[in-house]
Every structure is written in structure tokens, then in C-alpha cells.
Amino acid sequence: MSEQAETIPQRIMVVAAHPDDAEFGCGGTIAKWVRQGATAYYLVCSNGDKGSDAFGITSEDLARIREPEQRAAAAVIGVAEMTILPRRDGELLYGLDLRGDVVRWIRTWRPDAVFTHDPSAIINANGFVNHADHRATGAAAVDAVYPFSRSPLQYPEQIAEGLQPHTVPELYLWGANPPDFWVDVTDSVDCKLEALRCHQSQFSDFERMTQFARERLQRVGEEHGLGYAEAFRRITFRRP
Known part of the structure; x- marks a missing residue:
């Protein structure tokens, strides 16, 4: 299915391992839904300090x-608020601390939907190796959504600080194999690519990357009768 027949979530939280992961994974969808009235938040779980093959640059x-x-x-996507955690690239490990960070920001921002990496795939749907940081972040986000952010008995120190439990109704995983939910991003693909252009440290040939990204989005869309499209696995937690 596509999202066109659905009501979009009004508060969206994206949980990404590194700078640029959010734009690659769901930038077109977030840009589209923000322009339709949603409010978006980014939690980036590391500072990306190892994201280069170049000699002569330090991690710092x-x-x-x-x-x-x-x-x-x-800012290009239209994100209202963003936090980058003080964690290092390549050192994200699933555990109480990382999961607790995600729980904290779910309880702070109180989203209707969370987007994150699919933690179950080592080789993801587009044929790339799913980075270990992606898997750790995705697992932390999935578990934070259910059951940890909703229970007052989990991370009670956050409750003592004044945060309240929060139930997230929807979870979207990018890089899923197989996906089951597609969003037509034809009207927002240029915004997605403009946002990716901001990550100049990551691309030696931006035009080549742009062509690759467009072709991939077009291929996904054509398979489902859409223009350009992003694909996800969608999990809902609404009670009957």
C-alpha cells in the first residue's frame, strides 16, 4: 500500500545512527509530511567522527x-528540533544506556511515529551491508518504542525527573527486507537530495550520488505504481 489513503502522523521522530542516515533513509517522507503539517524531530545517536576514508583528517x-x-x-527537511548524542561513530552498542537515551527523547518529544533503521538485516534490502551502528540503533529504537518508553517502571529515574511514559502508535523501518509500506516522494525528492547535498564531507562526486539515489527511488516507485518512492516496514501498536 501507499500512505496516500492514510492520515499522516502529526509528530514524527527519526532515530538515526549517524549524520546523513536520516536523509538517506526517510528524508523524502519526512519532508513531504512536514509540508503536510507534521512536526519532525531528529535523534542522531553518534557524531559521525569516523565517517571518512580520507587521510589527514582527525576524528575530532x-x-x-x-x-x-x-x-x-x-533545516532543509524542515525538522523542528534535533539532538546529536555525544557518542562516537563505530562505538554504538545495544544496551541499557543507548536504549535509555532513545526512551528519554521519546518521552520528551512524544511522537506519533518513529522512523529508524531495520535492525534485523545484516544485508539490507538495497544490497548494502547494514552497518553495526545501524543495527544497534535500530534495535535500541524498536525496543524503546515497545515496551520501554510506555512503562513507568522502566527507566524510573526519567519519571522522577518529570518525564511521563509515552506510547508510540507507529514504527517505520527503512532498509527493511521485505518492506510493506511505500510513500510517494515525487514532490519531495528534490528536497531530500538538497538535504543530502549538505553532507559535503561524505561525497566526492555529488552528481553521481544524486543519479544513483534518483534511480533507486524511481525503481522502488515504479514497482508500486508510484513516481519516486521510499519503502519501509510499518508496525502499528494501536489497540483494537
Whole structure:
């Protein structure tokens, strides 16, 4: 199915491992839904300080470059608020702390839908290896959505600080194999690519990357009678 017949979530939270993951994974969908009235939030779980093959740049310098790149990209998409956690690229491990960070921001932003990496795939739907940080982040986000953010007995120190439990009705996983939900992003594909352009440290040939991204989005769309499209696995938690 596509989302066209559905009511869009009004508050959207994206949980991504690195700077640029959100734009690659769901940038067209978030840009589209923001323009239809949704409010979007980004939680980026690492500073991306290892995201380069270039010699002569330090991790510290790369982190300083990538934060403003990510903030600029989020602004292009229309994100209302963004947090980058002080964690290092390549060192994200699933556990109480990372999951607790996601729970904290779910309870703070109180989204109707969470988007994140599919943690179940080592090789994802587009044929790429699913980075270990992606798997850790996706697992933390999935478990934060259910059951941890909704229970007052989980992370009670957050409740003591004044945060309240929150139930997220919908979860969307990008890179899913197989997906079961497609969003037509024909009207927002240019916004997605403009946001990706902000990540200049990541692309030696932006035009080649743009062509690759367009072709992939077009291929996904054509398979489902759409123009350009992004694909997800969608999980709903609404009670009957």
C-alpha cells in the first residue's frame, strides 16, 4: 500500500545512527509530511567522527564538520528540533544506556511515529551491508518504542525527573527486507537530495550520488505504481 489513503502522523521522530542516515533513509517522507503539517524531530545517536576514508583528517575535526552539515540538512527537511548524542561513530552498542537515551527523547518529544533503521538485516534490502551502528540503533529504537518508553517502571529515574511514559502508535523501518509500506516522494525528492547535498564531507562526486539515489527511488516507485518512492516496514501498536 501507499500512505496516500492514510492520515499522516502529526509528530514524527527519526532515530538515526549517524549524520546523513536520516536523509538517506526517510528524508523524502519526512519532508513531504512536514509540508503536510507534521512536526519532525531528529535523534542522531553518534557524531559521525569516523565517517571518512580520507587521510589527514582527525576524528575530532570530522565531528566538528559533520554536526553543522547535519543541522543544515535537518533545516532543509524542515525538522523542528534535533539532538546529536555525544557518542562516537563505530562505538554504538545495544544496551541499557543507548536504549535509555532513545526512551528519554521519546518521552520528551512524544511522537506519533518513529522512523529508524531495520535492525534485523545484516544485508539490507538495497544490497548494502547494514552497518553495526545501524543495527544497534535500530534495535535500541524498536525496543524503546515497545515496551520501554510506555512503562513507568522502566527507566524510573526519567519519571522522577518529570518525564511521563509515552506510547508510540507507529514504527517505520527503512532498509527493511521485505518492506510493506511505500510513500510517494515525487514532490519531495528534490528536497531530500538538497538535504543530502549538505553532507559535503561524505561525497566526492555529488552528481553521481544524486543519479544513483534518483534511480533507486524511481525503481522502488515504479514497482508500486508510484513516481519516486521510499519503502519501509510499518508496525502499528494501536489497540483494537
